[in-house]
Amino acid sequence: MAGEIVALAGGIGAARFLEGLVAVAPPERLVVIGNTGDDLELHGLYICPDLDTVAYTLSGNVDPEQGWGMAGDTFSCLEALARFGAETWFRLGDRDLATHLFRTELLRSGLPLSEVTRRIAEALGVRARLLPATDQRCRTRIQTDAGVLDFQVYFVQRKAEDRILDIIFDGAGQARPAPGVLEAIHGASVVIVCPSNPLISIGPILAVPGIRQAVCETGARVAAVSPIVVGRALNGPADRMMRSVGLRPSAAQVAELYRDFIDVFVLDRLDEAEAGEIEAMEVKTVLTDTIMKDQQAKVSLAQATLRALEP
Amino acid sequence: MAGEIVALAGGIGAARFLEGLVAVAPPERLVVIGNTGDDLELHGLYICPDLDTVAYTLSGNVDPEQGWGMAGDTFSCLEALARFGAETWFRLGDRDLATHLFRTELLRSGLPLSEVTRRIAEALGVRARLLPATDQRCRTRIQTDAGVLDFQVYFVQRKAEDRILDIIFDGAGQARPAPGVLEAIHGASVVIVCPSNPLISIGPILAVPGIRQAVCETGARVAAVSPIVVGRALNGPADRMMRSVGLRPSAAQVAELYRDFIDVFVLDRLDEAEAGEIEAMEVKTVLTDTIMKDQQAKVSLAQATLRALEP
Numbered sequence: 241m242a243g244e245i246v247a248l249a250g251g252i253g254a255a256r257f258l259e260g261l262v263a264v265a266p267p268e269r270l271v272v273i274g275n276t277g278d279d280l281e282l283h284g285l286y287i288c289p290d291l292d293t294v295a296y297t298l299s300g301n302v303d304p305e306q307g308w309g310m311a312g313d314t315f316s317c318l319e320a321l322a323r324f325g326a327e328t329w330f331r332l333g334d335r336d337l338a339t340h341l342f343r344t345e346l347l348r349s350g351l352p353l354s355e356v357t358r359r360i361a362e363a364l365g366v367r368a369r370l371l372p373a374t375d376q377r378c379r380t381r382i383q384t385d386a387g388v389l390d391f392q393v394y395f396v397q398r399k400a401e402d403r404i405l406d407i408i409f410d411g412a413g414q415a416r417p418a419p420g421v422l423e424a425i426h427g428a429s430v431v432i433v434c435p436s437n438p439l440i441s442i443g444p445i446l447a448v449p450g451i452r453q454a455v456c457e458t459g460a461r462v463a464a465v466s467p468i469v470v471g472r473a474l475n476g477p478a479d480r481m482m483r484s485v486g487l488r489p490s491a492a493q494v495a496e497l498y499r500d501f502i503d504v505f506v507l508d509r510l511d512e513a514e515a516g517e518i519e520a521m522e523v524k525t526v527l528t529d530t531i532m533k534d535q536q537a538k539v540s541l542a543q544a545t546l547r548a549l550e551p
Numbered sequence: 552m553a554g555e556i557v558a559l560a561g562g563i564g565a566a567r568f569l570e571g572l573v574a575v576a577p578p579e580r581l582v583v584i585g586n587t588g589d590d591l592e593l594h595g596l597y598i599c600p601d602l603d604t605v606a607y608t609l610s611g612n613v614d615p616e617q618g619w620g621m622a623g624d625t626f627s628c629l630e631a632l633a634r635f636g637a638e639t640w641f642r643l644g645d646r647d648l649a650t651h652l653f654r655t656e657l658l659r660s661g662l663p664l665s666e667v668t669r670r671i672a673e674a675l676g677v678r679a680r681l682l683p684a685t686d687q688r689c690r691t692r693i694q695t696d697a698g699v700l701d702f703q704v705y706f707v708q709r710k711a712e713d714r715i716l717d718i719i720f721d722g723a724g725q726a727r728p729a730p731g732v733l734e735a736i737h738g739a740s741v742v743i744v745c746p747s748n749p750l751i752s753i754g755p756i757l758a759v760p761g762i763r764q765a766v767c768e769t770g771a772r773v774a775a776v777s778p779i780v781v782g783r784a785l786n787g788p789a790d791r792m793m794r795s796v797g798l799r800p801s802a803a804q805v806a807e808l809y810r811d812f813i814d815v816f817v818l819d820r821l822d823e824a825e826a827g828e829i830e831a832m833e834v835k836t837v838l839t840d841t842i843m844k845d846q847q848a849k850v851s852l853a854q855a856t857l858r859a860l861e862p
Contacts, residue, residue: 284656316625320649324674334645338631345595363635 243429245546246271246460250441251278251290252307253467253475253532254434255297258368260538261432262298264546267367271424272298273451275436276353276372277380277409277444280392282330283321285340286347289392290441291357291372292339299364307475310335329397354418371424373445376415380444381408391440400477404484407439409447417450425454430549433464435530437478438497439485455501461549463504465541466491469530470510492517499523504548506530506541524548554740556857557582557771561752562589562601563618564778564786564843565745566608569679571849572743573609575857578678582735583609584762586747587664587683588691588720588755591703593641594632596651597658600703601752602668602683603650610675618786621646640708665729682735684756687726691755692719702751711788715795718750720758728761736765741860744775746841748789749808750796767812772860774815776852777802780841781821803828810834815859817841817852835859 245265247258249272262270275290289308296302296310303309313333322328332340339360346356352375361370382394384402394402425431436442446452455462471489473479479489487493491507492514498505499521507514508530515525528544529537556576558569560583573581586601600619607613607621614622624644633639643651650671657667663686672681693705695713705713736742747753757763766773782800784790790800798804802818803825809816810832818825819841826836839855840848 283652284659285652310631314625314627314645316645317628317648317652320621320646321652324649324653324671326649326653334625334627334648335631337628337645337648338635338637341594341596341628341632342635342637348595360635 243269244271244424244427245269246273246424246428246431247434248273248431248436248442248445248455249290249294249434250275250436251293254290254436254441255294255302256307256532256538257434257465257541258294259297259535260532260540260542261546262368263535263539264542267298270368271420271428272368272370273373273421273424273445274357274370275441275444276374277378277440278391278395279377279379280330280390282332283326284344285332285337286344287330287332287340288343288353288357288372291370292336295357295361295364295366295370298366298368298370299361301364309333330392352418354420369420369424371420372418373421373451374415374448375418376411378409378411378415378444378448380440381410382406383408395477400480404481407443407485409444412444412447413449415448417448417454422450422454425451425458425460428458428460430546431455431458431460431462432545432549433462433498433502435465435467435474437467437473437476437481438494439478439481452501461503461551462501463506463545463549464494464498464502465545466494466505466507466511466530468494469508474531490514495521495523504545506545506548554580555582555735555738556580557584557735557739557742558745559584559742559747559753559756559766560601560605560745561586561747562604565601565747565752566604566613567618567843567849568745568776568852569605570608570846571843571851571853572857573679574846574850575853578609581679582731582739583679583681584684584732584735584756585668585681586752586755587685588689588751589702589706590688590690591641591701593643594637595655596643596648597655598641598643598651599654599664599668599683602681603647606668606672606675606677606681609677609679609681610672612675620644641703663729665731680731680735682731683729684732684762685726685759686729687722689720689722689726689755689759691751692721693717694719706788711791715792718754718796720755723755723758724760726759728759728765733761733765736762736769736771739769739771741857742766742769742771742773743856743860744773744809744813746776746778746785748778748784748787748792749805750789750792763812772814772862773812774817774856774860775805775809775813776856777805777816777818777822777841779805780819785842801825806832806834815856817856817859
């Protein structure tokens with residue numbers, strides 16, 4: 241199979257899946273469209289947690305235990321910042337800080353996020369192309385009992401414990417796909433929605449006007465990999481969030497959210513009972529092991545996904 | 552002796568002297584007016600090397616070996632920045648970076664440098680008052696054979712090896728003394744010019760319109776401590792710089808530069824031969840040990856200076 245593989249990606253789950261993907265397909269064929277809804281500004285720095293998780297993972301820099309941040313990083317700067325009363329709930333490592341300093345300086349100089357992301361990925365040694373969904377500011381906010389919270393406040397500072405009333409993509413109406421995003425989707429050989437939270441990782445990407453439509457209209461076959469196994473999120477709070485907004489935390493529910501554009505849905509063997517419901521949406525199902533406990537599991541999942549997308 | 556002690560201070564030499572001073576006088580009596588001519592912007596951060604050296608020293612945070620930066624600091628962020636092609640000749644430690652992040656964010660929020668400096672000093676535990684000479688941008692630039700260089704480029708990146716043709720205080724004409732500076736000088740009990748480079752540490756302070764005049768006019772007795780011993784700078788390139796601009800690198804020459812406002816000049820016993828020349832300027836001389844090799848030496852120098860200023 242030739243041509244580009246376009247992946248829509250959130251953070252940790254997506255990055256782990258992509259690690260498997262670049263082991264079975266040339267990374268140069270891969271275009272990753274990353275979520276920027278989680279971006280935040282802290283200590284005067286512009287931080288892109290999901291883009292960085294993907295870049296650190298694909299360049300072999302990621303902390304393998306936590307799945308984000310730089311391996312072996314230290315937190316001396318953050319500890320020193322605490323003396324100034326700065327907020328330290330968002331864990332920024334010393335090596336990680338360099339990425340944010342570099343990004344912030346380039347953005348302030350007037351470069352768009354897509355170009356800055358390209359330079360960061362290149363400097364780190366990422367061989368795949370990494371694109372932010374948009375160069376505009378489009379931020380995920382969570383409406384809760386405690387008010388409307390910035391995503392990272394909800395997610396990291398308050399540990400995703402508030403009840404969710406609504407999810408808001410603030411600025412989505414004015415956002416445009418970053419240069420190359422629509423072209424990549426239209427010209428792709430295959431499109432894969434990574435096993436990421438459909439609401440707050442893939443949702444903000446699809447909320448950028450034009451992207452969902454492009455995924456619907458592309459001639460490429462489109463697959464999604466379930467981030468839910470037996471009602472539980474592989475990673476993060478997707479299950480609780482889905483329940484909060486009145487959705488079932490299930491593979492079939494995720495497929496339902498994507499049914500307007502997917503041809504293939506990859507779910508865990510443990511969810512075999514849901515395959516019929518998904519097939520009834522005229523979506524082909526692939527049952528496999530989706531829990532990425534080691535590199536071999538990542539590779540197998542990527543292989544199974546690519547195989548299902550073959551014409 | 553009651554009332555405020557006002558000190559004009561550069562970096563390392565001044566900080567060491569002030570360490571002795573706060574051991575013999577209550578730090579709450581001390582107002583330090585610091586040099587901001589060395590300030591620079593790097594990696595999008597606003598850095599005040601001299602103010603930080605004073606603050607780190609007076610709060611017990613300074614690296615005692617090098618005399619600047621934080622004790623036991625690490626350089627992980629800087630090493631990571633190097634991967635992005637960022638300049639790393641200016642050594643920013645991980646803990647040190649927190650100060651610059653905090654400062655930069657507050658300055659961007661619109662606070663003046665004097666208020667930001669107050670907050671940094673307070674957070675670090677500095678008991679003396681630390682004031683920048685000015686809140687305005689006034690930068691020392693060095694005209695050399697190789698062109699006009701920003702001070703830190705000349706000093707750190709190029710190791711002060713270029714021949715100096717001129718020293719420029721860029722922006723001095725438009726600068727105003729920071730709030731409290733003139734009041735402190737006018738109301739002082741005594742004023743001390745620390746053993747700092749007269750050209751590029753004390754010079755930029757005195758170049759802010761109104762400050763030199765205030766030091767001339769204050770009712771307080773004014774002393775200066777020589778940064779030169781037997782023709783050599785105690786610290787840094789003052790001797791070479793003085794020679795470069797056609798001055799003798801000598802204690803008497805430093806006294807000459809300050810003769811319009813000093814009552815007392817403190818110089819090393821080794822320079823006893825120069826005392827007559829200085830006395831001829833109608834400046835009282837104090838011969839003592841000025842090499843601050845340990846805390847006792849710093850304390851003795853501070854004591855000798857204060858004693859000479861007694862009415």
